[in-house]
Amino acid sequence: MVDGNQRFIDGTTLHYKFYPHGDTKDIQDQEPFAIVLGCSDSRVPIETIFDQSFGDLFIIRIAGNIVAPSQMGSIEFAISKFKTSLVVVLGHSNCGAISATIDECINKTHLSNSLYSITDRIKPSILPLIDSGLSNHELTHKAVETNIINSVKQLQSQSPIIKRAIKNNKLEVIGANYSLKSGAVDFLT
């Protein structure tokens, strides 16, 4: 993933073509080498920023890269079915879900119940930062990072399947932060 992100930044991507027209591997079966829990943001197309192709990444996308039961279930499915040994929680700079949650915490903006189900899971990452005297920009940056770390911790601690795989040295769960500006992914753990 590190090499793929570097190719993406350098403009030297491998230009995969869709099988059977091109050179992409046969996709009858899948054997993804990583699971990515990323944000839905249209500016963060996950295969593209890691220069990966069909069958490489098992991706779950949801605003704010939060961990809710269906995300956890999808990850458990991939670990059990494909023996994938890496989970990456991928957040990004200027995340709209993080900004919306900050706005809700500070200005008490009203959201729909469906949106609350997302922001309620981001709030624990933000509330401790609200009175820390950070500028708006610093607060958003710190909140993005804290939210990534909290999602990693939730995955590591709340799923018996994930816990067992980690204990048996079959799985690693790490966080990463994508910069919209530079295109670089900073692996946090």
Ligand SMILES: [Zn+2]
């Ligand atoms: Zn986002």
